[in-house]
Amino acid sequence: MSRFNRRRIFVNRADLYEEMAEERDIKHFRQMETPEFRYPTSEEIRELTIEKHIWKSGDKFYKLAHEYYGDSRLWWVIAWYNKTPTESHVTVGSVLSIPNPVQKLLRYLRNK
DSSP: OOTTTTOOEEEEOOHHHHHHHHHTTOSOEEEEOOOOOOOOOHHHHHTSEEEEEEOOTTOOHHHHHHHHHSOGGGHHHHHHHTTOOSGGGOOTTOEEEEEEOHHHHHHHHHOO
16 A cells, blocks of 8 residues: 555645745646544554564664565655654654554555
8 A cells, every 4th residue: 555545636825835836937836635544443453563663873764664564665654653754753762663564554544
């Protein structure tokens, strides 16, 4: 499952974007709507295996996704599950939860 599936594309008409479009001599900015995934229920979480990872210097979500899932494109799953939208929201020594199996977690997300 890609986080880009079924996302609406819209033209951003906010003043800031209108000004930037004018400065760049383009008509408008097209953007993808931000997806909203429901967080798994307590029952669903109990069906997962949660591995703990202590964040260290040099860690990146995409590297963790490659290590734990074999697919660096699933970096967003780790970020979303831990409610840390970017790596700047994580500090050295933080303990992240890595949910597995990732395919089961992705099925939960599809059943919104």
